[in-house]
Amino acid sequence: MNPASTSWLWGVGTIGSHVAAHLARTPAVVRVTLVDPDVYDASNLRGQSIGAADVGRKKVHVQARRLRSIDRGLAVATWDEVVESMPRGQLRADVILACLDSRRARQSVNELAFVLGVPWIDAGVSSEAHLARVDVYHPGKRNPCLECAWDDRDYAALEQLYPCLAGGLGGGEPAPTNASSSLGALAASLQMIECEKLISRSALAADGGTQVLIDVGRHKHYVTRFRRNPRCRLPSHESLTVEPLSTTARDLTLSETFGLARLRREASEVHVAGKSFIRGFTCMGCARTRDAFQLVVDAVRPLCRLCRHPMRAAGLDTVDRVELRTLPAKWLGRNLASLGFRAGEIVTVGDARQQRHFELGGTRNDSR
Incomplete structure (x- = not known):
């Protein structure tokens, strides 16, 4: 186990609010940086890991306080802004965990992860289909990235917000996930299991371009491996010097x-x-x-x-x-x-x- 791992957690909503506590309870993680520009509202009480007293407060501040209450020795930093506006050099870590609700934000995380050479794990849910998934990416010239699986429809929908599932929803209006706390917690657990394997350098760690999907409704488990797309629109898969x-x-x-x-x-x-x-x-x-x-x-x-x-x-x-x-x-x-x-x-x-x-x-x- 890497004795001093640092993690970035992007988005502390339906999935990320559950991930935060797992990070605080992972001995190898010594520093966590939380990123989310939003404020908790009353509608978040049903599906996110918060209390009534947290309504109206910045999401990153609520979760930072929670992390410190679990592990007083844990270093916690917060950024209450969107992913796209952040300076790339500030974002170095051992792993990035993304729990985001837009293609644009995920595209930004994918780009910065490959620029900096940082592995990242994406998580999402679909409440209607009862699905929870994680995708694991390892930067490298020959490794697939998020955009390797995209087609013209994905790029046309970049401005749309959607409920965290690859592929998304039609329409341009922001759509809440409406996912249950249990489904968000399942995706969070899948994400943290892959994170722990990655930072421990386990032989069982998922290869880059691997998607793990759980169909809760049908009790099925799927593993998909994506390949490097030579026509990928990401300018380069190599990390910068x-x-x-x-x-x-x-x-x-x-x-x-x-x-x-x-x-x-x-x-x-x-x-x-x-x-x-x-x-x-x-x-x-x-x-x-x-x-x-x-x-x-x-x-x-x-x-x-x-x-x-x-x-x-x-x-x-x-x-x-x-x-x-x-x-x-x-x-x-x-x-x-x-x-x-x-x-x-x-x-x-x-x-x-x-x-x-x-x-x-x-x-x-x-x-x-």
Whole structure:
């Protein structure tokens, strides 16, 4: 057993609220980080492992308190934000456990896990079909990932929320799982059993790309193994070689960032793992436009100075990478923190022939 394992738990709802207590009772786990932006409400009392006093409180704070009450020596950290907005370098661990309700969030976890070389275990339920499942992924060039099993319909449904089962539901409205506490607890137990096998380096640990599914209604057990799809849309299944920087986002300008790779500056471009850049906003009321340059952050929604309606970044105003030659000089002298960068962001600098990857230094609070 690995004597000092660290775990990330993404989502502490129907499944994750049960997983949390299991993590606190696993001797090999010495640090747990909880991620969930939501608050418990009264409807969660029937299916999630909480009490009436927890209604109205942040989910991560409720579960952090619970974990510490089980094991006072356990290190617990919390992030009350969406997966997509988090700096990738902050997310290193021995294992990631995902209990999420959207394809977009799972896609983000899959991407960051393969970038960082961290194994991850996905769990889900279907209340109507009485199913509980886990999927195990091991990053590697020849190993399958979540997107290896996706087709065009999955990508078309990326914006839909659904009840945790691969494949999902039709319609664009958020749908609660309506799963019983017992079904959520079953999925949590399956996930933790695979987690314990993984961190103990057991010979019985599931191979990457393995799905274990329990059909409770029919008393059946299925094991499926997926293969690496050569047409997978994940850009690379290989982990990045990342160079740590002592420089923080407050101390590094955008112009200096383009120079990190020591290539021809005029041909350089910058990309941030898991993030996009906003190049402008459009008012939803009067259609007025405004130039901008910053990383996409979940909370970015400025108000129009003329009509006070919210502004948003239209499709053409959001890009995955930026080239030095396309940026006005007024942005190049700004420090990265003022543009939305945070400690732990993984920044790729390079051109079509060569790229280098850097992780911004500092602590979690340095760029807030």
